Amino acid sequence: MTHQIPAATMVHGPSSLFALGCGSSLYLFSCSTGQQMELTGEKHTGIIRSINFNSKGSMFVSAGDDKSVKVWKHDKGHHWSCLSSRKIGKKTTAALFSHDDETVVFSDKFGDVYSFPAQSPSPSSSSSSTTTTTTSSSSPSSSSSSSTTTAADSATDKSNDKGKVKNKDTEGSQNIMGHYASITDMTMTPDGKYLITADKDEHIRVSHFPHAFDISCYCLSHKEFVSRIFTAHSLKDNLISGSGDGSLRLWNWTNGHLLDTVFIGPLPPADPVTVVPLAVSNHGLIAAHLEGSPKVLFYRAVNGKLEVKGSIDLPAVPVSCSFDQHNWIWVSSAKADQQGTHLSIITYSNEYEYTLLHPDVNPSLFKIMEQIGETTSSKVAASEYTNMLQELSKTAQYKKHAGA
Amino acid sequence: MTTQTPQKRKKPIKPYHRIKAHANPLSDVNFPYPTTPEDINWHHHYPAYFQAKHEIAEAAALDTAITTAAPTILNAEIVGMNRTAAEVNTTSSQGHHQHNHHKQVEFADIGCGYGGLIVTLSPLFPDTLILGLEIRDKPTQYVEERIKDLREKKEGEYNNISVIRANAMKYLPNFFRKAQLKKIFFTFPDPHFKKANHKRRIISPALLAEYAYVLEIGGMAYTVTDVEELHIWMVSHFSVHPLFERVSDADLEGDVVLRSIMYGTEEAKKVEKVDGKKYPAVFRRIADP
Numbered sequence A: 001m002t003h004q005i006p007a008a009t010m011v012h013g014p015s016s017l018f019a020l021g022c023g024s025s026l027y028l029f030s031c032s033t034g035q036q037m038e039l040t041g042e043k044h045t046g047i048i049r050s051i052n053f054n055s056k057g058s059m060f061v062s063a064g065d066d067k068s069v070k071v072w073k074h075d076k077g078h079h080w081s082c083l084s085s086r087k088i089g090k091k092t093t094a095a096l097f098s099h100d101d102e103t104v105v106f107s108d109k110f111g112d113v114y115s116f117p118a119q120s121p122s123p124s125s126s127s128s129s130t131t132t133t134t135t136s137s138s139s140p141s142s143s144s145s146s147s148t149t150t151a152a153d154s155a156t157d158k159s160n161d162k163g164k165v166k167n168k169d170t171e172g173s174q175n176i177m178g179h180y181a182s183i184t185d186m187t188m189t190p191d192g193k194y195l196i197t198a199d200k201d202e203h204i205r206v207s208h209f210p211h212a213f214d215i216s217c218y219c220l221s222h223k224e225f226v227s228r229i230f231t232a233h234s235l236k237d238n239l240i241s242g243s244g245d246g247s248l249r250l251w252n253w254t255n256g257h258l259l260d261t262v263f264i265g266p267l268p269p270a271d272p273v274t275v276v277p278l279a280v281s282n283h284g285l286i287a288a289h290l291e292g293s294p295k296v297l298f299y300r301a302v303n304g305k306l307e308v309k310g311s312i313d314l315p316a317v318p319v320s321c322s323f324d325q326h327n328w329i330w331v332s333s334a335k336a337d338q339q340g341t342h343l344s345i346i347t348y349s350n351e352y353e354y355t356l357l358h359p360d361v362n363p364s365l366f367k368i369m370e371q372i373g374e375t376t377s378s379k380v381a382a383s384e385y386t387n388m389l390q391e392l393s394k395t396a397q398y399k400k401h402a403g404a
Numbered sequence B: 001m002t003t004q005t006p007q008k009r010k011k012p013i014k015p016y017h018r019i020k021a022h023a024n025p026l027s028d029v030n031f032p033y034p035t036t037p038e039d040i041n042w043h044h045h046y047p048a049y050f051q052a053k054h055e056i057a058e059a060a061a062l063d064t065a066i067t068t069a070a071p072t073i074l075n076a077e078i079v080g081m082n083r084t085a086a087e088v089n090t091t092s093s094q095g096h097h098q099h100n101h102h103k104q105v106e107f108a109d110i111g112c113g114y115g116g117l118i119v120t121l122s123p124l125f126p127d128t129l130i131l132g133l134e135i136r137d138k139p140t141q142y143v144e145e146r147i148k149d150l151r152e153k154k155e156g157e158y159n160n161i162s163v164i165r166a167n168a169m170k171y172l173p174n175f176f177r178k179a180q181l182k183k184i185f186f187t188f189p190d191p192h193f194k195k196a197n198h199k200r201r202i203i204s205p206a207l208l209a210e211y212a213y214v215l216e217i218g219g220m221a222y223t224v225t226d227v228e229e230l231h232i233w234m235v236s237h238f239s240v241h242p243l244f245e246r247v248s249d250a251d252l253e254g255d256v257v258l259r260s261i262m263y264g265t266e267e268a269k270k271v272e273k274v275d276g277k278k279y280p281a282v283f284r285r286i287a288d289p
Helices: A151-156 A363-375 A383-390 A394-398 B053-063 B085-089 B117-124 B137-154 B168-175 B197-198 B205-214 B227-238 B256-263 B266-273
Strands: A007-012 A017-022 A025-030 A038-040 A047-051 A059-066 A067-078 A079-087 A092-097 A103-108 A112-117 A173-179 A182-189 A194-200 A204-208 A215-219 A228-229 A238-243 A247-252 A256-265 A275-279 A285-290 A296-300 A306-313 A317-321 A329-334 A343-348 A354-358 B105-110 B129-134 B162-163 B181-187 B216-223 B244-246 B279-285
Touching: A007 A047, A007 A329, A017 A047, A017 A059, A017 A329, A025 A038, A025 A047, A047 A285, A059 A092, A059 A103, A067 A092, A067 A194, A067 A228, A103 A173, A103 A182, A112 A182, A173 B168, A182 A228, A194 A228, A215 B205, A228 A394, A247 A275, A247 A306, A256 A296, A256 A306, A275 B279, A285 A317, A306 A354, A329 A383, A363 B244, A383 A394, B105 B117, B117 B137, B117 B256, B117 B266, B117 B279, B129 B168, B137 B162, B168 B205, B181 B197, B181 B205, B181 B256, B205 B216, B205 B227, B216 B227, B216 B256, B227 B244, B227 B279, B256 B266, B256 B279
Parallel strands: A007 A317, A038 A079, A047 A092, A275 A317, B105 B129, B105 B181, B129 B162, B181 B216
Antiparallel strands: A007 A017, A017 A025, A047 A059, A059 A067, A067 A079, A092 A103, A103 A112, A112 A173, A182 A194, A194 A204, A204 A215, A228 A238, A238 A247, A238 A275, A247 A256, A275 A285, A285 A296, A296 A306, A317 A329, A329 A343, A343 A354, B216 B279, B244 B279
């Protein structure tokens, strides 16, 4: 069978770096030369959900379903190694660097957000370690955080160690804030001063950073889980969000105001289809699609409104996208029994004509894309492939309400 | 410190509305909740203060014929309404009521149970809108009926209190805007003794950020419990949170609100009956230092 595992996440970094995670396999390339970087370190053992570079492109963080967060650094030439690896109590949903590259921030399926110094090594594996604490020290699951544990507390406390283990497993990380629902996505604002988190309970929260205990505002309007959120220098104070409610929304993250809403997909009384924003370019082009649909739609935020900028029908359903330094879109698709690798590139001459990169147009780039596609290809049996797609479906993971 | 397991506690004086004391606030909410604070039908809760949408539409029809910019009040009995034609025209199509610039909920009782506190507070702050939030259906219904009853029996009174069924742990920002509240109450909250259930406690570092968000700077959070371990838990959490500082006993001297939480709720009275000890603690919302 030639079913290919698509990349659940991919990102273009500085200096033509390109990182992607296909299943549990992590890859790093230069997309200007096609050179594959060597990554030395313990591999991920679960689907990689999030990869992000630091601003210099000298480090990146990877995290996912194996409940670990790994920081990788550039050693020399094409050698990179794992600087640290942390085991978390829950699956990690997003991980990124602060703007000054000093801190790594990650979120989990429980709803918590943690941070740790980017340069810090892996925590020692002593089992009795606790979270390093400065401000918001006491986590609800650890009763040792209160200064006195009374007799009543330990007497009635029967389910002791089987309780929330997240505290024990987040060694060396500080809990900086939390939602009371799975965090589905997280991003930093372009000025690095605010952290934006989105959850399964339709919330988008803008918190100060690093003082994430100080909430700046909420962006409230979605009626279903928020699938993804994007900020970008090109978007300035705008935020893009997609949701299981079938809408793409544009917000002002400085005050939480909803600027524009676009409903995509079936109209009521049909069930809405989840909208997933896929990527935002350096020049403000927004790519989005209906989950499970091969049609990619493009928008621009112009004066507080979302303007349609065309679309393209891909041969297969895209799972992740990323704009490269030329603002062309690399796409990893779920390909079953099809020719070629899971990778393709969407090019455009003006914003209304999108085509897949053809070898004649740019032979060297095409070759690099094919090479990377081949290297990162792993073919699986049909059943495993179907399971994989289910794991990658945000709707399957997060949707609560039946019907519109 | 109570040694009885909480599940055995019953509410003996409210037979029709008796229900198990504990709900799991962490599970998905299966009753309606507002998407934003603007979506709450305030006319339903405080009809004396907010006009219904259809009345506003009628007013708009009238006002368009009027060129004066003077405020127009249609119903003389409605207090606090101050609309101009311009205000009426900008009512959001989703709103059930006119956004009244002068009136909004300022006290919130988180987990109001059978309404004892809000009923006690109502005459003490007759012009302040007070809202009780309760996750369980039956107590919410009971409080609704209780308030209706009080409003009928006492003409002109109890118009400033109401109750809404809500999961405050998950959806507080859906109910209140930033810095809207002057006071927030946590009276005799569920102790959730088991360590595994500590995350269900109404006071946690994550939730404190949300309480700070809905409270104005200088706003106060009142806590009281008869469970010493819970009191210590709440005090330690509030104390380490950078946006809260403890209010000293000296500053609370003569505070009618403190007296209300100590003696004016159903739980408080139960504790009094058994000569139990109550542990209050009050905190002020401060700016990020």
